[in-house]
Amino acid sequence: MTDIKYAAPDTIEEAVAILAAANGSGRVLAGGTDLLVQLRAGIAKPGTIVDVKKIAEMTTITETDGAFRIGAAVSGAVIGEHEALRTLWPGVVEAINLIGSTQVQGRASPGGNLCNASPAADSVPAMVAAGATVTIQGPDGRRELPVEKVAAGPGRTNLAKGEIVVSFTLPKRPKGSGDAYLRLIPRTEMDIAVVGCGVSLTMDGDTCTAARVGLGAVAPLVLLVEDAAKALVGSKLDDAALEAAAEACRAACKPIDDKRGTIVYRTKIAGVLLKRATAIAAERARSH
Amino acid sequence: MSKLHVSTIINGEPTEFLCDGRQTVLDVLREQLSLTGSKEGCGSGDCGACSILVDGRLVCSCLMLGAEAEGKSIETIEGMASGEELHPLQKKFVEMAALQCGICTPGVLVASKALLDRNPDPTETEVRYWLAGNLCRCTGYDKIVRAVMDVAAEMRETAR
Numbered sequence: 457m458t459d460i461k462y463a464a465p466d467t468i469e470e471a472v473a474i475l476a477a478a479n480g481s482g483r484v485l486a487g488g489t490d491l492l493v494q495l496r497a498g499i500a501k502p503g504t505i506v507d508v509k510k511i512a513e514m515t516t517i518t519e520t521d522g523a524f525r526i527g528a529a530v531s532g533a534v535i536g537e538h539e540a541l542r543t544l545w546p547g548v549v550e551a552i553n554l555i556g557s558t559q560v561q562g563r564a565s566p567g568g569n570l571c572n573a574s575p576a577a578d579s580v581p582a583m584v585a586a587g588a589t590v591t592i593q594g595p596d597g598r599r600e601l602p603v604e605k606v607a608a609g610p611g612r613t614n615l616a617k618g619e620i621v622v623s624f625t626l627p628k629r630p631k632g633s634g635d636a637y638l639r640l641i642p643r644t645e646m647d648i649a650v651v652g653c654g655v656s657l658t659m660d661g662d663t664c665t666a667a668r669v670g671l672g673a674v675a676p677l678v679l680l681v682e683d684a685a686k687a688l689v690g691s692k693l694d695d696a697a698l699e700a701a702a703e704a705c706r707a708a709c710k711p712i713d714d715k716r717g718t719i720v721y722r723t724k725i726a727g728v729l730l731k732r733a734t735a736i737a738a739e740r741a742r743s744h
Numbered sequence: 745m746s747k748l749h750v751s752t753i754i755n756g757e758p759t760e761f762l763c764d765g766r767q768t769v770l771d772v773l774r775e776q777l778s779l780t781g782s783k784e785g786c787g788s789g790d791c792g793a794c795s796i797l798v799d800g801r802l803v804c805s806c807l808m809l810g811a812e813a814e815g816k817s818i819e820t821i822e823g824m825a826s827g828e829e830l831h832p833l834q835k836k837f838v839e840m841a842a843l844q845c846g847i848c849t850p851g852v853l854v855a856s857k858a859l860l861d862r863n864p865d866p867t868e869t870e871v872r873y874w875l876a877g878n879l880c881r882c883t884g885y886d887k888i889v890r891a892v893m894d895v896a897a898e899m900r901e902t903a904r
Contacts, residue, residue, distance in 0.1 A: 460765030462748060462811045485809070492807045493788045495766060505765060507812060533801060557877020558855065559792055562803040646876050 466508040468514070468593050468622055470614055471506050476595045476618030478504040484620055485531035486514075487563030489556065490572045514567070514622055517541065522628035528567025528590070528621045536561065545626055545739060547635030547733075551582030554639060557646060567621045573607040576649045576673035580607075582637040584670030584680050585654035586626050594619035604670070604680045630666070633658040634740025636733045638669075639672070640725050642716075650717040651653045653705070654727035659741040662692045669701070669730065674709040674722050681708045684730060693738055701734065702727030752813040754779070755823025763810035768804035770794045772813070773820060781821035781850045785879065792878035794819050795851035802858040804877075821850035822858065832895050833857055842891035844882035852878045856892045864900055868893060 461478075465471045475482040481503035494500035514527040515536055524541060535541060536553045548572035555564050555578050570590070571580045580599055583603040590606055592599050595618045603624065608614045615621070624633045635656035641647035652672030658665050667688040669681040691697030711722040747762040754777070763772050773779040773796075785791035787806045792807040797819040805820075824831045833856050836842070843849045852875065859874045861864060866874070871892050872885075880888065 459746075462765040462809065464811070464814070485812075488807050488809065489789055490814075492768065492809070497786055505809070507809075509812070531801070557792065558858075558874050559795055559802050559804045560789055560807075562798070562801040563807060645873065661868045671768070 457686075458501070458503070460502060461504040462507065463504065464510050466510050468511050468620065469509075471620055472506055472509060472593055472618050474504060475506050475620065478502075480617060480656060481619075482506055484508055484512060484567075484571070486565040486568045487531060487560075489560050489564040495501075504610075508620065524626040525591075526566060526624045526626070528570075528623055529565045532556075532561040532564050532566075535566070544629055544633075544744075545586060545635060547637045547656065547737065548579070548582045548586050548588075548626065551637035551639075551652075551654060551704055552579045554578045554637075554645070566624060570603065570606055571613055571615070571621055573611050573613050574608070574648075575607075575610055575676055575678060576652065577678065578637070578639060578649055578652055578672070580604075580678040581652045581670030581672040582635065582654035583624060584678055585635055585637070585656040585668045585730055587656065587668055588624045588626050590624055591622045592619050593622050598622075600625075602680075604678060607677050609676050629744075630658050632741050632744055633666075634659060634737045634742075634744055635735035636740065638729045638733045638736070640717075640729060648716065651722050651725040651729055653726065653733045655730065655733040656735045657688070657734065657737045657741050659738060664688045664691055664693055664697075664738070669705065671705055671708060671726055672731075673716075674711040674726050676710070679708050683707070688734065693734060698731050702730045705730045749812045750811060750814045751837070752815065753817040755819055761810065765811065767810045768806050769796065769798075769808045769813055769818070771809050772810040773805060779820055779822050783847050783850060785847065785851075786818075790879065791851075791900075792850070792855060792875075793848050793851040795854040795878065797854065797858060800858075800861075802855055819853055819854070824853060831857065832899055833860070833892070836891045836895045836898075837888075839893065840887055840891045842884065842887040844880075844884045848878060848880045848882075852880070852888055856895075859892070860896055860899065864896060864903070866893075866896060 483502040514529040637651040639649040654670040667685040669684040683703040687700035705726040783793035785793035
């Protein structure tokens, strides 16, 4: 078994330099709940592991003028204990907190969940619905990407060599906004989504003035379903609007048949979850 | 192979060890420090038999590298009793026979203590969800949950 070099730099610049120098054999370690499993299974064979948890920017949550910046390596447990985040972005927080057990929550991070690039990643549809952007740093400096542009396919990302996802930014929320994330699994927890759906809404009285919908586990990538959002915006979330949005979700699905669910089942459930998540998000929006 | 030198605190004792880049905290605890209370069940974070606290946070020691322990404070099952005096959870598990083969027990105890330290009055549902990452293949869950609920009630009574 080959030796692995372990580095735990204090700055993002150092982390990028070490990763870039590793020439493709470097892996970023945040919570390790995917990486260490892959390491043990022999799926990942890194020459260098770059532990990013000593980098302050990647392990803290900050709020500036109503916008939140969540370090990519902050654990689910810490995010779940953040009162302000829970109040303003309950859908994002519940999606992150659905990942794994209490023990896994003690380590697993939204940055890892995104970069593992599973189509069934729970936090990603909620982040997509929230309109989150990620800050990426690499050898050529910083860039921003919408969260839905980070994955390139199952297990693959659009990150270039030496690039690291540093943080997520959740935009400032207008009054009357709410979000929700629902996933279908055959039990109550500790499973992988058959379908996941994140909805974020802004309501003016009974009228929906803004919406974003993210769908997971129904295509190679987590989807931003713009047609579903269009069907909701301007409506009073009446049955016709909800059905149109559900149809848009069903139309966006390109799922696989596997042991967790068939194509037909996943497609149908995508519409069901859209309606249910919209109802929860709307209720939360009205109480804000 | 160059070894990494790690300084940490384990069950209150400053501890130093050498490890390589792929060894987990569980490997180090069991193989180098002879702290064999933490068990390896699955090695992939599913079963919770290797549960420990790191800076007060419940984690699977099989999913953490030994090198990451640098500067951290770790609590394992070995630190749960005070000398010969068992922790109330340990006593109750014995009294109520809340174990069968015992492999999952150290992890269940560490996880249960972490729960009661932050929530002294959990509902049964909260206990069950908190312990969802601790698998008992003898399926003795009911006794485990009842023991934790009992201890919580007794500890609240004592604290009064």
